[in-house]
Amino acid sequence: MISNPIRETIRIMPRGNEEIAGLLQEYAELLQITGGDPFRTRNYEKAAKSISGFSGDAGQLDEAGLQKIVGVGKSIAAKIVECQLSGVFTQLSELRAKVPEGVRAMTRIPALGPKHAFQLYTELGISSVDELSDAIAEGRLRDLKGFGARSEEKISRGIELVRGLDQRTPINVAAEIADRIVAVISAVDGCERCQYAGSLRRFMETIGDVDILAAAADSAPLMAALLAMPQVQSVIASGDTKTSVRISTEQAGQPGSIQVDLRVVPADCWGAALQYFTGSQAHNIAVREIAVRKKLKLSEYGLFEAESGDLITSATEEEIYARLGLDFVPAPMREDRGEVQAAARHEIPALVSLAEILGDLHSHTTLTDGVASLEEMVSAARAKGYAYFAVTDHAPNLFMQRMTIEKMLAQREQLHKLESGQAGNGATPMILLHGTELNIAPDGSVDWPEDVLAGFDLCIASVHSHFDQSRAEMTRRFRFACENPQVNIIGHPTARRIGKRAGVDVDFAELFRACAETGTALEINSQPQRLDLPSDHLRAARDAGVKFAISTDSHAVGALDLLRYGVGTAQRGWLTPDDIINAWPLERLREFLAA
DNA sequence: GCCGTTTTCGGCCCGACTGTTTTCAGTCG
Incomplete structure (x- = not known):
């Protein structure tokens, strides 16, 4: 029998972070529904969130390793390991037997929480959203303690809402x-x-x-x-x-x-209110716990002495963090994923800002699927004050775009004319980079031969097809693309469409290694339906030595404004200007592209 | 169940609004 090299690398993969987090979250919800200790419940939720945002692969860790994750102690670590080894999570199975899946679904209805959902199940036997809808129509909720006409009405509206798709x-x-x-x-x-x-x-x-x-x-x-x-x-x-x-x-x-x-x-508690109302809830809890330990009390009205109730400060967020002994925490970092501890150690990084982005490295024109001409895109980019701007139309293997080498060369010539045409008007000229967005084929190869690619200032390579390859195949595909010396950036790496298509299945640790080894940057695509690479992966990638390009992937002039969502995503990933190749001056960028 | 320059036990963020309640539990953020 001929051995399959891909097949051989597949091991029995342990559960990934999201799967583990999902089980812990489900257990937390079932505990809450059945009236378990609220503090235990909160802990399981916290552990779930913590693992979901964990940059390594929690499924690979032993008990000691798991306990290093914030919110994971002896008991939860043991449950995860047992679950990995035997596939059994005894306590969860027991609760699943007590609470039908439909009851958990009922708690997703706004205005209906875990207590009432369980009450409806135990007292009326209602175990799904549909059954609940029928029961309301039959007026069966009215006699129940704690329910009335108004609650029927609210729940009915809530049911309509959950039935509508795309809640976020x-x-x-x-x-x-x-x-x-x-x-x-x-x-x-x-x-x-x-x-x-x-x-x-x-x-x-x-x-x-x-x-x-x-x-x-x-x-x-x-x-x-x-x-x-x-x-x-x-x-x-x-x-x-x-x-x-x-x-x-x-x-x-x-x-x-x-x-x-x-x-x-009131205006004088603006800072406290803004801090409270920005959240996240988990961040606020962590900050308030620090306040409690210092014998203080933090609420949306201010920071107070716990004993006397005297106001200490409330005017600005900065003062509140400072008075708690913390660095100011930028809003995108406030997720209780280590930022409170970092603030206490005064290690909050100087995050990249929109103003520090010197150019956009991914854009399209009417030559392929853009709706603005080269001139329009360039002049819009110039209006943004960029130091450089890359035009990166699609390559031939995206067949519907009908790209040819002749069209590409004509565009390059046009681009050079545009660039030289701007000289002499006094302002510092914007440097135009001629690039392309290549298609990574299932085997990892890209559209043009190397000598053609060498003519570009920059090459992005993206997955546009065959999204359902196995993890091993997909990982090999990306590595091969990274190893192509002409490929500078991997475009929208997971290829997800938020709310519509899950990202590809790839071994992220291996992808990051490949990028770091080959000097290939990962894109942070600013399109709101992409935001790809997602922020959850950014810290792990950066720790592996990866650099990033924050790009808009603009197909129209207005899309250049989307950059702020890419920058926000980078901020959520704690990235600084040093991590972002298009926050670098042109010379450093060119060195990176040439290397 | 987790966690600790006060603690290995005893705490665990804090407040607004609603509905069904005669003083509060549930839900939400």
Whole structure:
């Protein structure tokens, strides 16, 4: 029998981080539903999140290694190891037998939590969202203790909401809505400050709800302004300090909606409120625990002496962190993934900022699938004040793009003319780089022969097909592409489409090694439906010695503005300008591309 | 269940809003 070299490298793969995290999360939820100790529940949730964001492969670790992960102690480590070895998680199986899967699904309904879901199951035998819907229609909830007509109504609305697809909103759609609301609220008489906070300020890739914070002595006119917006579909809650509504989102004609929370505070506690309202919840808990240990109390109203209740500070976030002995933590880092400890050790890195990006390294024109001409793209890039700009149209193997070597060479000539044409008008000229986006074939090869590739200033190589290869094949495919001396950057490495297509299955540790060894950068693609490489992988890649290119992959002039989402993603991955090749001056960039 | 320049035991963030309640539990962030 002929041996298959790929097959031989496959071992029985242990469960990956996400799978382990999923089991722990499920166990936490089932514990909560069955009324388990809330602190234990919180711990399992924390361990799940911690493993989900862990940069190594938790499935490869023994008990001692697992316990080094924050939130994982003796007991959870033992459960994970047992699960890896025997495939059995006894306590989880026991709870699964007590709580049908449908009951857990019921807790996803807004306004229906674990306690009521379990009550509905034990007292009425309701064990799915559909059964719950029927029970409400039959009026069976009314006689239940703790339920009434209003709760029936809220749960009914919640069921409609969960049945609608795509509950989380892309970051750019949420940002547009947030900007509009901030403009409306800011214009109200008496509004002293207004900005968005929450997951949007932290640059999460999708947004569950939009959090708006405002400062005013009298909250009523601000709340009224929000309620009067024509996009408001329904009011979830409305009080003196907080109003929650659902607002419609139009995405390419698709109906949708998102929850918006408006919180109004007095101006003098702005910093404390912004810190609180930005989250994440896990970060806030970690920070508040530090406050408690110092005999202080932190809330959205300020930092107080625990004993006397005297206010210490509340005006700015910086003062609050400083008073707790912490470095200021930039919002995108606030996920309780080690940043609080880093802040205590005064090791918060100087994150890359939008202003430090000197050029965009991935763009398309009408020569392939862009909708703006070369001249339009270049002039838009110049308007951004970039020091350099790369045009990287698709290569021939993406057949529908009908690229040829002749078209490519003609574009290069046009590009050189454009570049020389700008001399003499006084301003520092923007350097134009001629590049291409190659297609990584299933075997790892790319479109053009090496001598053709050598004519480009830069080559991106991306996976555009055969997404379902096995991990071993995919990993070998990437390594082969990295080893091509002409390939400088791997484009949108996981090839995921957020909410639509999962990323390819690749051994990330091996990919990072290959990139580091060959001097190949990984792209952080700024398209909101990509955000790829995802932020969760960035720290591991950087620790392996990988450099990154933050690019927009623009197919239109307006898309150049998407760079901020790529920068936000890089900030979530703790990256500094030194990690980002397009934050470097042209000379250093050229050296990297030539190496 | 985790964690510790106060602790290996005894804590574990904090507050707003709602609905069904005569004082509070549940949900949410």
